[in-house]
Amino acid sequence: LVIGAPVSLEGANVVTGQYTQHGYQYCATVVNSKGGVTYGGQSHQLQIKTQDDQSVATNDPGVLDQFNDSGIQFVLSPYGSAATSAAAAEAEKNGQILVDSNGADLSIFSHGYQNTFGVLSPSSTYVTSIVQALSALNPAPRSVAIIAASDGFSQTAAAAGQTAAQKAGWTILPAPDAYKGSTKVAANAQDVSSALEAIGTSNPPDVIIISAHVVEAEAMLKQTSELGVKPKLGFAATVAVPDLGFLQAAGKSGIGVLGSTQWVPQLTTSDNLFGSAKDFATGYTNQFGDVVGGVPAYQAADATAACLALVRAIQAANSTSVDAVRTALKALNFDSFYGHIQFDSTGINASKPMQVIQVQGTTTSEQLVTVYPSALAAGKTAVWPAIQP
Amino acid sequence: VTQFLQAAVYGVVQGGVLALVAVGFSLVWGVMNVINLSHGALAVTGAYVAWLLNTHFGIDPFLATPIVGATLFALGYLIQRGLINFVVNAPIFLTLLLTYGLSLVVVNLLQLLFTANDRGIQTAYASSSFVIGSVHIPYGRFFAFVFAVGVTLALVALMTRTRLGLAISATGMDRGAARLMGIRARHVYAVTFGIAAALAGIGGALFATVNSFNPTTLPSELVFDGFVVSVLGGLGNMYGALLGGLVLGLAESLGGLYLTGSWAQAIAMAVLVLTLLLRPSGLVGRSYFSSRVEV
Numbered sequence: 085l086v087i088g089a090p091v092s093l094e095g096a097n098v099v100t101g102q103y104t105q106h107g108y109q110y111c112a113t114v115v116n117s118k119g120g121v122t123y124g125g126q127s128h129q130l131q132i133k134t135q136d137d138q139s140v141a142t143n144d145p146g147v148l149d150q151f152n153d154s155g156i157q158f159v160l161s162p163y164g165s166a167a168t169s170a171a172a173a174e175a176e177k178n179g180q181i182l183v184d185s186n187g188a189d190l191s192i193f194s195h196g197y198q199n200t201f202g203v204l205s206p207s208s209t210y211v212t213s214i215v216q217a218l219s220a221l222n223p224a225p226r227s228v229a230i231i232a233a234s235d236g237f238s239q240t241a242a243a244a245g246q247t248a249a250q251k252a253g254w255t256i257l258p259a260p261d262a263y264k265g266s267t268k269v270a271a272n273a274q275d276v277s278s279a280l281e282a283i284g285t286s287n288p289p290d291v292i293i294i295s296a297h298v299v300e301a302e303a304m305l306k307q308t309s310e311l312g313v314k315p316k317l318g319f320a321a322t323v324a325v326p327d328l329g330f331l332q333a334a335g336k337s338g339i340g341v342l343g344s345t346q347w348v349p350q351l352t353t354s355d356n357l358f359g360s361a362k363d364f365a366t367g368y369t370n371q372f373g374d375v376v377g378g379v380p381a382y383q384a385a386d387a388t389a390a391c392l393a394l395v396r397a398i399q400a401a402n403s404t405s406v407d408a409v410r411t412a413l414k415a416l417n418f419d420s421f422y423g424h425i426q427f428d429s430t431g432i433n434a435s436k437p438m439q440v441i442q443v444q445g446t447t448t449s450e451q452l453v454t455v456y457p458s459a460l461a462a463g464k465t466a467v468w469p470a471i472q473p
Numbered sequence: 474v475t476q477f478l479q480a481a482v483y484g485v486v487q488g489g490v491l492a493l494v495a496v497g498f499s500l501v502w503g504v505m506n507v508i509n510l511s512h513g514a515l516a517v518t519g520a521y522v523a524w525l526l527n528t529h530f531g532i533d534p535f536l537a538t539p540i541v542g543a544t545l546f547a548l549g550y551l552i553q554r555g556l557i558n559f560v561v562n563a564p565i566f567l568t569l570l571l572t573y574g575l576s577l578v579v580v581n582l583l584q585l586l587f588t589a590n591d592r593g594i595q596t597a598y599a600s601s602s603f604v605i606g607s608v609h610i611p612y613g614r615f616f617a618f619v620f621a622v623g624v625t626l627a628l629v630a631l632m633t634r635t636r637l638g639l640a641i642s643a644t645g646m647d648r649g650a651a652r653l654m655g656i657r658a659r660h661v662y663a664v665t666f667g668i669a670a671a672l673a674g675i676g677g678a679l680f681a682t683v684n685s686f687n688p689t690t691l692p693s694e695l696v697f698d699g700f701v702v703s704v705l706g707g708l709g710n711m712y713g714a715l716l717g718g719l720v721l722g723l724a725e726s727l728g729g730l731y732l733t734g735s736w737a738q739a740i741a742m743a744v745l746v747l748t749l750l751l752r753p754s755g756l757v758g759r760s761y762f763s764s765r766v767e768v
Contacts, residue, residue, distance in 0.1 A: 095690075096689055098584070098589040099588070099589045099590055139689075234733075264733070265733055266733065268733040268734045269729075269733075269734060270734050270735040270737060270738060271734075271735070274684050274694075275725065275726075275729070277483050277729065278480065278726070278729025278730055278737060279729075281476050281480055281483075285607075285609075298591060299591070299685065302593065302684075302685040303684065306593075306599075306600050306683065306684070309600035309601065309602075310600050310601075310602050310683075311483070311602070311609045311611070312604070312609045329589075329591030329685070329687065330591065332590055332591065332593070333590075333591040333592055333685035334593065335593065336595065337595070337600070
């Protein structure tokens with residue numbers, strides 16, 4: 085059984101692309117060590133055929149076409165929303181099944197595609213989960229400024245987060261909807277000073293949340309200090325926090341920053357292939373060793389989970405017929421090392437919550453601590469306020 | 474008003490960092506007529522040298538600039554003598570291709586050595602700022618700005634008051650005539666490329682004190698900035714890159730004040746287009762140098 089996977093092995097997404105590739109490879113290793121994929125009364129060894137998309141989203145349709153020409157009907161997604169969005173459109177056109185591991189933008193699932201299924205929590209949960217975690221802290225924030233990058237993923241995450249913050253009764257500074265105006269910054273910008281100048285120093289918010297990727301979050305930390313823009317309680321930075329580059333580049337200035345993640349090793353669910361979340365962490369780390377804050381990057385867990393969902397569906401369909409596997413994917417409803425996997429009518433794994441982590445030190449063992457939900461925090465609590473007056 | 478002043482001051486000091494990276498790019502283009510697409514990769518190499526010195530020996534990145542400059546000068550000299558010199562007479566597209574290939578090699582080597590993860594050089598002062606009125610001026614960018622002005626003045630002195638500088642200028646104007654005067658053009662080109670690489674490296678080192686850096690995306694961004702700053706400032710005048718950097722920094726910063734997201738960058742491009750419409754040779758450039766470009 086050959087499953088295709090465009091991955092980013094060079095260019096801007098090379099780090100996360102490699103995590104994705106390793107997650108797929110780990111899936112194949114474990115599945116094959118446990119007898120392979122069973123359908124049609126026989127067991128089949130799983131092979132993941134990867135191809136570099138060079139971190140260029142417009143390359144992904146071509147990669148899917150090449151897979152299609154080779155007779156590969158099942159594809160695991162590349163890293164990132166833009167690349168996955170391009171791949172999903174092509175999969176729909178070609179009649180291929182695409183299981184999305186690392187594209188969270190809600191827009192991917194807004195086209196009525198029948199062939200795309202995403203195991204990860206959608207973009208709308210990234211800032212929202214942080215708002216929920218902050219609401220549970222003492223003191224809870226009463227005001228927030230949300231900076232957002234201009235890409236679709238970051239904007240969607242910010243929009244949902246603002247709604248959640250308003251529901252919690254927080255004041256949005258410098259103005260409601262600023263995330264798509266004065267506090268909107270260019271995606272991957274090294275300079276976010278204009279957003280910080282808009283927030284200003286005279287009426288600082290309790291919390292600044294940046295809905296963006298790593299570069300913008302690193303710039304925010306540096307430039308808030310440079311410009312004297314200091315929130316009263318702390319910072320949060322969605323996907324940047326569980327990223328080795330952010331932890332290395334930010335150093336001590338990153339301590340206290342909260343972030344959202346798709347997976348933590350404290351999850352309590354398990355499955356018969358990968359075992360528990362902790363088993364996955366141990367097995368993956370033994371095979372690849374590339375860890376962030378002492379645990380596998382969540383992108384790797386996303387990738388393995390996407391592969392697991394596809395394998396489960398093929399086994400449930402007992403065939404490699406695209407129609408049968410699509411039907412089986414729609415019917416999936418199971419617990420795994422990654423949490424619960426069940427797709428809604430648009431293909432989103434809507435019931436899966438995100439977790440919130442905090443940087444609490446600079447050494448590997450204490451770098452990333454799960455602080456929300458409290459049931460997964462294993463007795464550890466957020467250092468809060470993260471900024472001392 | 475405060476917001477405008479803050480953005481303007483921040484843009485100026487930010488422009489200093491851009492100028493520092495761009496001045497070497499402009500020098501090689503002006504003297505050798507080579508658009509060096511590996512300039513960004515050399516700048517990022519300088520950032521890694523400074524990072525290594527800071528991480529392993531605790532050397533402050535500003536104090537490390539002589540070591541970074543010397544290392545990159547040697548590297549640049551060797552690259553010119555061993556590689557670029559073979560195509561220096563070739564059509565511009567060949568030099569573009571060669572320097573692009575060189576950039577890929579350097580970028581991939583850096584990625585192999587250091588991974589593609591972002592890095593940053595932490596100092597106690599770079600992210601702090603002093604306040605004048607209500608305007609914050611960050612120390613790191615301010616020092617980089619002062620450094621850029623100093624480097625530009627030193628470069629002007631080198632080019633106008635030393636035999637080496639005059640040889641570089643003469644070779645840039647007319648290589649044949651320079652040779653007839655006894656100037657070893659091959660050596661002069663290598664020294665010029667070495668100086669440019671050193672300036673790139675120093676620029677990269679100072680960039681790393683105020684920003685994060687990585688080998689995957691930053692080299693091409695710095696080449697783009699270097700290109701824009703050189704065109705904006707104009708070739709053939711050592712003050713061109715400094716002025717171009719300051720104008721670009723200012724345009725981007727003030728653009729961010731009035732436009733959002735990536736539209737802010739459009740302001741900078743609009744300034745470039747407008748400048749070229751009014752002054753095709755750049756702000757302080759000389760038409761002779763830009764007219765040699767065979768595009």
